[in-house]
Amino acid sequence: MRLRSFHFTETLAGLRRIELDGLRWRVFDAKGQVLGRLASQIATVVQGKDKPTYAPNRDDGDMCVIINAKDVCVTGRKMTDKFYRYIGHLKERSLKDQMAKDPTEVIRKAIMRMLPRNKLRDDRDRKLRIFAGSELPFGDRAIEPYVMPPRQVREMRPRARRAMIRAQKKAEEQAQGSTNNTKKGKKRDNKPEAEISA
Numbered sequence: 001m002r003l004r005s006f007h008f009t010e011t012l013a014g015l016r017r018i019e020l021d022g023l024r025w026r027v028f029d030a031k032g033q034v035l036g037r038l039a040s041q042i043a044t045v046v047q048g049k050d051k052p053t054y055a056p057n058r059d060d061g062d063m064c065v066i067i068n069a070k071d072v073c074v075t076g077r078k079m080t081d082k083f084y085r086y087i088g089h090l091k092e093r094s095l096k097d098q099m100a101k102d103p104t105e106v107i108r109k110a111i112m113r114m115l116p117r118n119k120l121r122d123d124r125d126r127k128l129r130i131f132a133g134s135e136l137p138f139g140d141r142a143i144e145p146y147v148m149p150p151r152q153v154r155e156m157r158p159r160a161r162r163a164m165i166r167a168q169k170k171a172e173e174q175a176q177g178s179t180n181n182t183k184k185g186k187k188r189d190n191k192p193e194a195e196i197s198a
Contacts, residue, residue: 018126024062025143027136030107031068033148034075039110041148042066046124047115059120065143066130070103084109104130 026045030038044050048060074082074095082095084106098106107130115121136143 018123020063023127025138025141026062026064026146027143028064028066028146029068029134030066031071031134033072035072035106035110038066038072039107039114041146042107042111042128043114045146046111046127056116059123061124061127063127063129065136065138066104066107066128067134067136068132069107069130070099070132072103072107103132 028038028042042064046061046064048054048058048062051060053060079096079099080094083092084095084098085092093101095106108125108128111128112121112125115124
């Protein structure tokens with residue numbers, strides 16, 4: 001049986017260099033941030049969706065540097081109830097155990113699961129630099145901190161708004177009624193005292 005020799009004309013996908021020309025280095029501080037909300041912001045930046053030149057077939061996202069990964073927060077009981085499953089000897093690991101073992105992997109998986117499954121996925125993964133502490137090993141490179149935009153609370157629907165206004169008016173009327181009742185009660189209490197003193 002004769003083995004055929006293969007000659008690669010292109011470099012392998014994992015060995016391709018990232019073009020850093022024109023890319024910004026953005027720093028995300030994970031301290032006190034909720035994991036899912038932070039990951040959605042980073043996924044938007046690493047895809048380049050925050051730029052007006054975004055195109056789904058190009059990888060125009062910026063380099064994302066995440067610091068203080070060990071101080072990220074989760075809501076509810078996810079620290080004990082959320083599990084990371086994988087193939088191997090130990091089939092699952094809780095979020096608490098994973099944070100103790102490697103907190104950077106928690107943020108990486110949260111971001112990667114928000115990215116589309118296409119050929120640009122690996123290149124976007126390589127644009128993530130996640131550190132458990134607050135020290136950056138990049139020297140004099142120009143790095144700009146990313147400021148989280150304020151959360152946009154959706155305006156209430158008209159029916160819900162009217163119901164809320166009715167509930168507020170009802171509460172105000174009850175509060176005014178209770179103060180009127182207490183004033184009347186004091187007057188009634190004062191009348192017998194006046195009669196007794198007379």
